[in-house]
Amino acid sequence: MCLDDQILNTYIDGELSEPWRSGAEEHLSHCKACADRAEAISHLRNVVRRAAVTAEEISPRKDRVLAILEKNTLSRQKKQTRLGRIVNMKMGHLVGMAAAYTVVFVGAWSLFAGHGEKNIPIAAAQNAPIEISNITPVRSVQPERQKTLDDFSLEQILQYLDAKGYNVDLTLKGIQPIPASGIEEIEEIESDI
Amino acid sequence: MELRSADEAVFRRVYDELFSVMYKVAYHVTLNADIAEDICQDAFVRFYDKDITFPSMDEAKFWLIRVVKNLSINHVKKKSREAASVEKMKKAQASNPFRDGESQLLINESQDAVRRAVAALPEIYRNVIVLREYADLDYKAIGRILDISESNVKVRVHRARKELEASLMREV
Numbered sequence: 330m331c332l333d334d335q336i337l338n339t340y341i342d343g344e345l346s347e348p349w350r351s352g353a354e355e356h357l358s359h360c361k362a363c364a365d366r367a368e369a370i371s372h373l374r375n376v377v378r379r380a381a382v383t384a385e386e387i388s389p390r391k392d393r394v395l396a397i398l399e400k401n402t403l404s405r406q407k408k409q410t411r412l413g414r415i416v417n418m419k420m421g422h423l424v425g426m427a428a429a430y431t432v433v434f435v436g437a438w439s440l441f442a443g444h445g446e447k448n449i450p451i452a453a454a455q456n457a458p459i460e461i462s463n464i465t466p467v468r469s470v471q472p473e474r475q476k477t478l479d480d481f482s483l484e485q486i487l488q489y490l491d492a493k494g495y496n497v498d499l500t501l502k503g504i505q506p507i508p509a510s511g512i513e514e515i516e517e518i519e520s521d522i
Numbered sequence: 523m524e525l526r527s528a529d530e531a532v533f534r535r536v537y538d539e540l541f542s543v544m545y546k547v548a549y550h551v552t553l554n555a556d557i558a559e560d561i562c563q564d565a566f567v568r569f570y571d572k573d574i575t576f577p578s579m580d581e582a583k584f585w586l587i588r589v590v591k592n593l594s595i596n597h598v599k600k601k602s603r604e605a606a607s608v609e610k611m612k613k614a615q616a617s618n619p620f621r622d623g624e625s626q627l628l629i630n631e632s633q634d635a636v637r638r639a640v641a642a643l644p645e646i647y648r649n650v651i652v653l654r655e656y657a658d659l660d661y662k663a664i665g666r667i668l669d670i671s672e673s674n675v676k677v678r679v680h681r682a683r684k685e686l687e688a689s690l691m692r693e694v
């Protein structure tokens with residue numbers, strides 16, 4: 330009996346298991362019609378494979394994306410939460426609303442030390458998250474600097490910390506942030522039937 | 523050997539090894555180089571941020587390809603919704619692409635035509651053919667990524683090639 334296209338495709342992909350594989354090979358060795366059809370399918374398969382996006386097309390993009398990741402992702406010493414990223418993106422419009430509900434965790438280790446920047450007095454705990462409400466503002470060394478954390482908006486503080494390369498996790502309580510165009514849902518998309 | 527995605531050394535190794543295959547999947551589904559690049563970047567950011575420990579490189583690969591495939595399909599769906607009305611008009615105006623005269627059936631082998639034919643396949647066929655031919659995955663791996671049975675993969679590969687063959691046939 331001749332081999333149908335389904336069997337031939339499976340055979341050509343090397344996915345036909347024994348004993349069907351040997352049976353197919355035996356048939357192909359003496360049936361010209363099936364051998365020709367196998368040849369045509371195999372040719373189609375090669376044509377499709379040859380149309381693959383080439384290494385030359387890929388290479389510059391691989392380099393560019395890595396550079397972006399190095400700058401924006403790998404440089405973060407500690408990963409930012411997804412929420413943190415959304416908040417960052419929507420900063421301007423979320424921050425005002427969120428401020429009242431926000432607890433800032435500062436992964437602070439010798440905060441500001443060695444930067445010659447002592448104008449913003451934030452107490453630093455060693456490697457421990459600190460809650461803003463529990464921070465005791467520290468007097469600046471310079472007498473003319475009497476500002477405390479309360480003198481700065483949340484956004485200013487975050488921008489400052491970000492500019493200094495510190496990691497800040499922002500946690501919103503009681504607010505549903507606007508999802509980033511539903512992009513997280515896509516992983517659950519069913520691709521089937 | 524376990525791979526922790528947020529470990530920078532691991533991340534770099536995975537990136538180096540898998541960018542190419544991920545880009546191929548994204549490109550052949552979306553047929554848009556810039557979008558494919560964005561999708562790969564997005565997938566790697568997720569990979570890093572989620573800080574997942576994978577039991578092997580293969581598992582990391584399946585995870586990343588699944589994310590890329592979903593992002594790509596998502597993009598295509600969004601785009602096709604937007605373009606649906608425009609396409610309708612174009613189709614109505616399109617003339618018969620075939621010339622009259624002798625009709626020797628051959629496959630159009632031009633790279634561009636093949637890429638477009640693959641990207642134009644119905645989603646369930648496009649997924650299997652892209653993973654088979656461009657990600658070079660076996661039926662078992664394809665089944666795992668698409669969450670379908672191996673025999674289902676088998677059937678879809680066959681039907682996908684049949685559709686490709688029909689759409690690439692041309693009269694010369």
Ligand SMILES: [Zn+2]
Pocket residue numbers: 330331332356360361362363364
């Ligand atoms: Zn035969």
